[in-house]
Amino acid sequence: xxxxxxxxxxxxxxxxxxxxxxxxxxxxxxxxxxxxxxxxxxxxxxxxxxxxxxxxxxxxxxxxxxxxxxxxxxxxxxxxxxxxxxxxxxxxxxxxxxxxxxxxxxxxxxxxxxxxxxxxxxxxxxxxxxxxxxxxxxxxxxxxxxxxxxxxxxxxxxxxxxxxxxxxxxxxxxxxxxxxxxxxxxxxxxxxxxxxxxxxxxxxxxxxxxxxxxxxxxxxxxxxxxxxxxxxxxxxxxxxxxxxxxxxxxxxxxxxxxxxxxxxxxxxxxxxxxxxxxxxxxxxxxxxxxxxxxxxxxxxxxxxxxxxxxxxxxxxxxxxxxxx
Numbered sequence: 001x002x003x004x005x006x007x008x009x010x011x012x013x014x015x016x017x018x019x020x021x022x023x024x025x026x027x028x029x030x031x032x033x034x035x036x037x038x039x040x041x042x043x044x045x046x047x048x049x050x051x052x053x054x055x056x057x058x059x060x061x062x063x064x065x066x067x068x069x070x071x072x073x074x075x076x077x078x079x080x081x082x083x084x085x086x087x088x089x090x091x092x093x094x095x096x097x098x099x100x101x102x103x104x105x106x107x108x109x110x111x112x113x114x115x116x117x118x119x120x121x122x123x124x125x126x127x128x129x130x131x132x133x134x135x136x137x138x139x140x141x142x143x144x145x146x147x148x149x150x151x152x153x154x155x156x157x158x159x160x161x162x163x164x165x166x167x168x169x170x171x172x173x174x175x176x177x178x179x180x181x182x183x184x185x186x187x188x189x190x191x192x193x194x195x196x197x198x199x200x201x202x203x204x205x206x207x208x209x210x211x212x213x214x215x216x217x218x219x220x221x222x223x224x225x226x227x228x229x230x231x232x233x234x235x236x237x238x239x240x241x242x243x244x245x246x247x248x249x250x251x252x253x254x255x256x257x258x259x260x261x262x263x264x265x266x267x268x269x270x271x272x273x274x275x276x277x278x279x280x281x282x283x284x285x286x287x288x289x290x291x292x293x294x295x296x297x298x299x300x301x302x303x304x305x306x307x308x309x310x311x312x313x314x315x316x317x318x319x320x321x322x323x324x
Contacts, residue, residue: 022230022261029222033215040211047204054197061122062190068117069182075110076137076179080172082106083144087151087160096151117182126185133178140171233262240269249277 086099121127143163150159162168233255243251253273255266 025225025229025260026222029218029225033218033222036211036215036218040208043207043211044204047200047207051197051200051204054193054200057193058190058197061120062186062193065117065120065122065126065186066183066190068113068120069179069186071113072110072117073176073179073183075106075113076172076176078106079103079110079144083147083163084160087147087156087163089156089160100148122189126182129178129181129185133175133182136171136175136178140168140175143168143171230262233258234265237262237265237269241272244269244273244276247276249273249280 082099082103086096086103118130121130143165147159147163150156150162236254240251240253251273253266253270255262256270257263258266
């Protein structure tokens with residue numbers, strides 16, 4: 001025989017609930033606020049570092065390079081002006097010697113400005129532009145030296161014709177154009193880094209706004225959580241405990257289903273309530289027992305009185321019968 005199978009029991013599906021204590025919840029809220037503050041600080045520091053790099057490049061390289069390149073342009077123009085003035089055909093020997101000294105001074109200043117700019121060259125592109133200037137200027141400077149030699153030999157017209165020739169004029173223009181491109185290159189770099197710095201400022205500002213919004217949302221959520229999940233339940237439990245202390249045993253204890261500190265408090269208050277009900281029940285039972293004992297005592301006394309009265313009545317009857 002096959003054993004009869006027991007009827008299957010219905011499967012009990014238990015809903016898993018995540019029980020989080022108030023301590024953990026508040027700790028998580030404040031931790032989230034701290035995380036937002038720390039994240040904002042890290043991002044702000046990174047943005048400030050990038051802004052500092054861009055501003056440093058502008059202040060220490062691009063703008064000084066623009067100023068130095070313009071100084072080279074001015075010194076170059078000063079040399080050409082003084083050179084052309086030197087080659088004036090009607091100039092006396094004394095004036096020629098004085099202008100030669102002025103030209104030599106301008107040439108020295110030109111070399112000094114070139115060296116000052118060369119220390120600021122920051123990349124291969126800028127170096128390539130500057131090399132184009134150097135190539136054109138060296139050729140023009142060679143023509144200048146040759147014209148000076150002609151002038152010193154008394155051939156002022158030939159010297160002037162040489163330095164004013166289209167080829168030498170083109171060399172000067174090419175050198176000047178290269179310097180203009182150097183200035184433009186550094187101006188573009190300055191504008192680019194300035195734009196990058198402004199973009200970083202905008203990004204940092206947006207990040208700060210987002211962090212403020214998140215912090216406000218988290219703070220409002222924490223305040224609402226504290227009000228709805230902590231403050232109001234504690235106030236309700238305080239009212240319940242006050243009612244129980246006043247003897248209101250029928251009052252209901254809320255939040256007993258919670259699995260946090262409020263639920264533990266509700267369980268303790270429920271025990272207090274049950275003890276109060278049990279104490280009242282014992283007091284009522286004691287009072288009933290006392291009343292029952294008193295009634296039993298009185299009934300016994302009445303029974304004794306009745307028995308006594310009956311006994312006395314019997315004796316009196318017997319005495320009366322004997323007398324007759």
